[in-house]
Amino acid sequence: MTQTPAAPGPDDGRVGVTIDGREVRVPKGTLVLDAATELGIHIPIYCAHAKLDPVAVCRMCLVHIEKFPKPQPACATTVAEGMVVTTNNAEVTKLREGVLEFLLVNHPLDCPVCDRGGECDLQDFTFRYGPGTSRFPITEKVHFAKALPLSQHIELDQERCILCWRCVRYYDEITGEKEIVLQQRGVQTLVTTFNGEQLKSNFQGNLPEVCPVGALTHREYRFRARPWELQRAPSVCPECSYGCNINADSRDFEIKRFASRDNPLVDDMWLCDRGRYSFPQWNTSERVRRPQLRPRGGEQRDVTAVEAISAAARELRAVVDQHGSGAVGVLGSALNTNEELWLLGRLARDVIGTPHIDHQLEPFEKLDPAEHALGIADIEECDALVVLGAEPEAEAPVLTLRLFKAERKRGARVHRLDHGADPSRIASAVRGAKTIGVIADETNRAHAARVAAAITGGAVRRLTVTRGVNGRGAKDMGVLPGLAAGYRSAPSGKHGREILEAAASGALRALLILGPNPALETAGDVLQRALARADSVVVIDSRPGVCAGAATVLIPGHAFFEKHGTVTNLEGRVQRIRPALPPATPTPTETRVLSSLAAELGARDWDRGEPSAVNRALRAALAPYAAAGNGGRATWVAEAVA
């Protein structure tokens, strides 16, 4: 065979390799597997995984490399200058057929009942690279346990396991929890939990995605759908402000699972179980479906959306005329999109003219955009990390995996401290570190600021874990008292709880509530009294709840998976959400309802309120959002850009 060494170029840290007669220059240290992928050459793999270290145990990826006496695993061989790799000759074909033949000797014929069927690497590679027939006579296969629940989320089928070690390594390298082991040896090797215990991890849901076959499957997705029937909507996990990217997979207008969608800057392809298994709530049929007028003391009746919007405008105008614009309280939610919140802020401040607007109950004092300067991916760059309390990781669980990665890959020291910990003690603990990250949740923001101030001798960057999927967006959009969109100062107003208290005492006469707002419903008694006392309660909500029940004008909203828009995660990353389900109501989407409401209230320069048009207007008004585009970070302080 003629050797064609790629001409050694300038030393740019790259090496030239030839794979199947095609040359490519890749960075030093690249695996042959990745170099082939760069050329679009497919090498089948089982044990290799983009996020796990190579172990080369399955031998599926064997390729021929010139000057090597034996075939080499592409997943564990790094490229060298002038390397000549062949993946498509008879030798490699024979090796692949052999590996597959061995894998199938004891593999059950489960494909029709296997949840992985249709997206299974064993099926796919057998189809593509397999021998087509087996030389082994049909004998009884080795049998292990089937349909073995490892926890409430995970089901194990030991017969289907191809012993790739990915699940074991996932627990070793990604979560550090070491819950799965391989036992016995030879043909009797089986995958099981340590001591046969149930899995306890918060990140079990990643196992079925890591497993290349149907050995580990989701209990929640068991027999719910076939992969080819799923409609895939790339969206964002609605459970927390971390903003993990997901695919909402639905069948027949029901979400059947959340699958991870790798965004190395945010989730790194891992989801937490709270988020992953939260999908059933979006399939509920308990929904607000029709616009209704329920005048105090009058009869409740269904109306059209147009009538409901005019009635809402009439009621709000009546209150403003009688008691002044300051008698209206406006409440958004951390589950709303940026577009909706931006319009809501403008509606409250510019059209109605009230300063009383908020998206949560607690006050949020001295908001400083710098407290979101530390990006998620930057966590890996820190030498030391201070996590105040258990709350940040409880609220945004995938953060734990990023911290573990920083520890394992970069040797960062992670200090998990009590929220009351003395700032100077923390400062001495991180002495010597060049870059320090301080992570806290919203209730410990102030303490985090003190800690950050106390640390000297290193660059300190803070990250505040906001509440609700778009809690950060609500702040950026100015759905806060005293701060308008883009953190511009605005006349001070009441915060969430004060708005409710004022309404309950009669100081506020009208409430405009854009839901769904689970945080608001925790207010309990004061919320009930506020809703009962106000003359007018205009509610735009998708779920029947306390607010929708007490509305004088009720306008159906769209659930998170029924609309277009963007949400902003805790580090300011602006990400797109897309509908996975058709809307449960024919009412126009919230942005259009808000625009119509503004028009009825006399606003002249508002357009129709299509989400895309609102997004354009929003980006024209807020430079960081224009810079962020879709998928980038909206940063409000120069430091964070670094």
Place this chain on the structure above:
Amino acid sequence: MIKEIVQGMAFTLKQMLSRPLTVQYPEEQKPVPVRHRGRHILHRYDNGLERCIGCELCAANCPVGCIYVEAAENDPANPVSPGERYAIRYEINLMRCIYCGYCAEACPTEAITLGPQYELADYRREHTVVTKAELLESWPHFAQSRRPPSPRGAGADQTGREEIDPGVSPRLAWDLVDARRQSGQGPHAGDLGIPADVPTVTEPGTTRDNA
């Protein structure tokens, strides 16, 4: 010419005396060939367990997409079919079926075949969507149907079909397919099957007007 008349009359006379080919349908019916492809049958094993495992391969193979299967997990103490999985719902839209038999070909357990039944006319189009209860072979010891109550509970009529609440997602194969057609494959047409593993950097756009 006389010869021809005689020949013609002879033929007529012969036919008059032979047995007619036509039958008095529907009082009388002719047997259909064994390989006739008429309405489908879902078969059972000899012990009464259903052959169908709810794998949906028939639905995947059906060229017109008229089969709708929903699978569920067997209760090991009281299984519906051998193994872990069975079909909790099985519907075929006979109006759309072209009786090609591809479903039978795809079935790994020989659970579905096309049978001799050809009288499929009905006064109501909804009735041409046959359910599992109608398709399943009857078996002496089995209750007439093991069809479980509708997963959505209330709102289901005797046939197990659910009323379609305006605004509620339709559930029946019939409506499903139509609804999908009308909306151009749902709200995210084109996204299906595209690996979206990188941060999306497209502009937010309106693919659909919710009004």
